[in-house]
Amino acid sequence: xxxxxxxxxxxxxTPDESGxxxxxxxxxxxxxxxxxxxxxxxxxxxPLPRAAQTAALIxxxxxGVPVRPSEAAGDYIPxxxxxxxxxxxxxxxxxxxxxxFPADGGDDLAARAMDAFTGPVAEGTRHELVVTxxxxxxxxxxxALDAPKWRWLGLNxxxxxxxxxxxxxxxxxxxxxxxxxxHLPPDLxxxxxxxxxxx
Numbered sequence: 001x002x003x004x005x006x007x008x009x010x011x012x013x014t015p016d017e018s019g020x021x022x023x024x025x026x027x028x029x030x031x032x033x034x035x036x037x038x039x040x041x042x043x044x045x046x047p048l049p050r051a052a053q054t055a056a057l058i059x060x061x062x063x064g065v066p067v068r069p070s071e072a073a074g075d076y077i078p079x080x081x082x083x084x085x086x087x088x089x090x091x092x093x094x095x096x097x098x099x100x101f102p103a104d105g106g107d108d109l110a111a112r113a114m115d116a117f118t119g120p121v122a123e124g125t126r127h128e129l130v131v132t133x134x135x136x137x138x139x140x141x142x143x144a145l146d147a148p149k150w151r152w153l154g155l156n157x158x159x160x161x162x163x164x165x166x167x168x169x170x171x172x173x174x175x176x177x178x179x180x181x182x183h184l185p186p187d188l189x190x191x192x193x194x195x196x197x198x199x
Contacts, residue, residue, distance in 0.1 A: 003121045004176075006035070006129040007137045007163040010046075010054040012191040019049045020057075027160030027188050028054040032061030034162070034183035038127055043067045044117070045131035046074040054160070055131040070116065071109065073132040077101050078110035078139035081150035094153050110139055118143065120169040134192065137163060144173040159192040160184060 008031060011024030020028065040062060045055035047069050059067040080098055083091050117130055118140065130136075138155035142148075144165045157163065157179055164176040181189040190198045 001121050001123050001169060002125045003119065003167040004125070004127045005117055005140070005165045005167065006038070006040070006127065007140060007157075007165070008054070008058075008129065008131055009134055009137060009157045009159050009161065009192060010048075010050040010131060011057075012159045013050040017048070017050055020053050023188055023191065024050070024054070024159060025057060027184060027191070028057035029061070030183050030185075030188070031160045031162065032058035035129065036061045040065050040127045040129055043129045043131065044070045044073050046133060046136075047071060048075055048133075051075075051131050051133065058129070058131065070130075072112040072116050073130050073136065074109060075133040076104050076106035076109050076135065078106050078113075078135055078152060079149050080106075081153075085148070085150050094150070097153070110136070113140065114143065118165070118167060118173070120167045140165065141175060141178060144175055146172070156193050156197060158190050160188070 011020045011027040013024060014021055035058065043055050043059055043065055045051045052069065055067050059065060077098065083095060086094050113136060134157050135152065137157045138152035141155055141163065142152040158181055161179045161181045163178045166174050166176050
């Protein structure tokens with residue numbers, strides 16, 4: 001049966017990442033308004049304040065929908081490729097990027113996220129939202145597309161944008177849409193996204 005997995009990155013965070021900016025709170029509220037007519041069964045969120053606050057603000061628009069913390073929805077490196085897995089022309093840049101992050105058990109957490117949030121459900125149709133971070137969204141989109149494991153790198157997600165993946169028992173996973181910001185006014189779009197990739 002069918003699962004719709006809604007993914008969003010937390011709203012814009014303060015420089016010390018201790019919570020959301022005013023813009024981040026607006027982003028979360030607008031996303032909550034967009035999702036209020038979706039029959040969500042749960043909102044899962046990572047344990048860090050920026051994700052927890054985003055989920056709480058979204059939840060204000062979703063009466064009766066439980067909002068639950070999940071370590072698997074946290075901020076971590078989901079997979080560290082070896083140099084020989086990467087295209088030679090990009091390997092040095094990717095490895096340099098990854099070197100700035102400590103090893104933190106991300107492989108285990110990523111496996112737990114796959115078990116908890118992906119794949120078809122036993123019966124009926126389920127809609128779930130995961131409020132998480134850039135890297136995990138890239139990892140889950142990569143998995144849905146059956147791309148090489150390293151390819152989560154370079155899949156960027158703007159704050160409070162929306163991605164939806166559909167899982168069915170009789171067909172491959174499909175990405176319904178990715179990084180959709182249509183619920184945000186222009187001044188709230190693209191935050192958290194590399195400036196050279198704004199379009």
